[in-house]
Amino acid sequence: MATAEEPSVPLLGDPLRADARWDERRILQQAKDGNRDAFRLLMNRHLRRVYDVAYRFIGDHDMAEDITQETFVKVHAALPSFRGDAEFSTWLHRITVNIALTKKRLEKSKQQRHVRLDDALDGADCEQHEALHIDERRAHIERALHELPTLQRAVVILRHLNGLSTKQVSDILRCSEGTVKTHLFRGLRKMRSKLHYLQEGAA
Amino acid sequence: MRHSTIQSMLYDFLMNELPERDREIVEQHLASCSGCSRELADLKQALQLLPTPTEAPSDAQNEAYWKSLSLAIESSIDTRRVTQPRPFAGLYDRVISFFTFRPAYGFAAGASLAVAIVALVLFRTASDESPIQMAKSSIDSSIVLAQHETDQRMSRYFSKSKTLLVGLANLQEEESSLDLRAEQKLSRRLVREARYLQQQPLDGRSAKLIADLQKILIELANLEEGNDLPNVELIRSGIRKENLLFKIRMAEEAFDTTKNHSTQKSF
Numbered sequence: 001m002a003t004a005e006e007p008s009v010p011l012l013g014d015p016l017r018a019d020a021r022w023d024e025r026r027i028l029q030q031a032k033d034g035n036r037d038a039f040r041l042l043m044n045r046h047l048r049r050v051y052d053v054a055y056r057f058i059g060d061h062d063m064a065e066d067i068t069q070e071t072f073v074k075v076h077a078a079l080p081s082f083r084g085d086a087e088f089s090t091w092l093h094r095i096t097v098n099i100a101l102t103k104k105r106l107e108k109s110k111q112q113r114h115v116r117l118d119d120a121l122d123g124a125d126c127e128q129h130e131a132l133h134i135d136e137r138r139a140h141i142e143r144a145l146h147e148l149p150t151l152q153r154a155v156v157i158l159r160h161l162n163g164l165s166t167k168q169v170s171d172i173l174r175c176s177e178g179t180v181k182t183h184l185f186r187g188l189r190k191m192r193s194k195l196h197y198l199q200e201g202a203a
Numbered sequence: 204m205r206h207s208t209i210q211s212m213l214y215d216f217l218m219n220e221l222p223e224r225d226r227e228i229v230e231q232h233l234a235s236c237s238g239c240s241r242e243l244a245d246l247k248q249a250l251q252l253l254p255t256p257t258e259a260p261s262d263a264q265n266e267a268y269w270k271s272l273s274l275a276i277e278s279s280i281d282t283r284r285v286t287q288p289r290p291f292a293g294l295y296d297r298v299i300s301f302f303t304f305r306p307a308y309g310f311a312a313g314a315s316l317a318v319a320i321v322a323l324v325l326f327r328t329a330s331d332e333s334p335i336q337m338a339k340s341s342i343d344s345s346i347v348l349a350q351h352e353t354d355q356r357m358s359r360y361f362s363k364s365k366t367l368l369v370g371l372a373n374l375q376e377e378e379s380s381l382d383l384r385a386e387q388k389l390s391r392r393l394v395r396e397a398r399y400l401q402q403q404p405l406d407g408r409s410a411k412l413i414a415d416l417q418k419i420l421i422e423l424a425n426l427e428e429g430n431d432l433p434n435v436e437l438i439r440s441g442i443r444k445e446n447l448l449f450k451i452r453m454a455e456e457a458f459d460t461t462k463n464h465s466t467q468k469s470f
């Protein structure tokens with residue numbers, strides 16, 4: 001196929017295939033230069049990860065979707081000024097986390113309403129008791145996670161749910177690794193004490 | 204070594220990220236200290252509580268979802284480009300202003316997609332004016348005009364519906380008193396318009412879309428006075444769940460192609 005109007009991404013292959021060679025630095029440069037195909041590749045490459053981070057921060061699909069959209073719109077706008085002294089994924093995570101935290105703050109004020117809405121919806125389908133049980137457990141864990149202070153929540157999510165290294169987390173949040181570990185430790189301990197009853201029951 | 208020093212190393216110890224020397228120190232301490240051992244066990248349990256990274260929230264969505272999300276984001280980006288210089292600001296404002304358009308905080312991405320759609324429709328509507336004038340002078344002008352009238356009404360109906368949905372998406376939820384009277388009035392008008400359109404010969408997709416929109420519009424029109432947010436939120440989640448804004452755009456593209464097609468045929 002020699003029909004491409006923008007031939008500047010020729011050697012890529014399918015980026016979503018596991019074995020495809022992925023030269024992020026090159027793609028990044030092309031995206032910075034305004035190549036839409038390159039930006040699309042970059043976005044599709046990171047779309048799910050950004051959504052996962054957003055979802056874990058916010059615990060809601062629609063909000064996570066909004067955050068994902070806002071993140072990439074912002075990334076697109078800010079890309080020309082991205083200097084590359086941080087890893088792209090670090091930069092991307094930072095933007096995601098910032099947007100998610102802002103949303104989260106707005107969210108807090110209307111939490112009451114959401115709870116009421118959830119209650120209303122819960123009544124609708126109470127047929128699957130089995131599934132409900134697992135979901136319930138997960139909901140408790142999520143709630144405990146979301147009740148953690150901001151930084152503790154952030155480090156636990158990034159480190160353990162998104163599987164980033166302590167170093168990466170410290171880069172994203174612009175703090176020392178020591179600080180990350182302190183918050184991890186405190187956060188995990190707090191979760192553990194809040195969820196004591198879950199483990200008692202399971203054993 | 205102090206217990207607190209040991210405890211500050213427990214996380215790294217568990218994650219196997221401790222240098223060999225420190226590792227030995229911790230192991231030795233743990234062998235003789237029940238307090239720190241309990242702390243370690245607690246920490247381990249806390250880690251077990253966390254969902255494993257394998258169950259990513261994104262797994263719940265299918266391939267088609269990511270594709271449409273990716274498309275939606277690109278639309279958002281294009282909208283920003285388009286709306287910043289606002290080349291057809293006049294038209295845009297005229298449509299927007301037929302009911303109180305609420306201020307968006309930031310530039311909610313979902314809403315901006317809808318704005319993109321509205322802009323698209325306007326653009327097309329505007330560029331359609333000349334074919335109409337040409338049609339006037341053509342022989343079978345009455346048929347073409349009738350066709351055009353329906354098309355234009357469809358176009359207007361879609362664009363107004365979208366404006367309404369955008370308005371809903373942009374509602375400030377912090378607002379304590381929700382006044383949706385303008386929106387409700389518009390939905391009643393749109394419900395009537397849809398009933399007219401449903402009597403016209405429609406393709407399957409447009410018919411389905413109008414029916415879907417109709418459900419939402421009727422719900423909105425029927426909201427009780429002093430309605431509270433959960434109801435509005437239910438309507439909004441209905442819009443999102445059905446991915447309505449996106450569907451409108453897709454259907455509209457099909458709708459637009461057939462329109463061009465029929466226009467071409469008649470000349």
Ligand SMILES: [Zn+2]
Nearest residue numbers: 206236238239
């Ligand atoms: Zn000790």
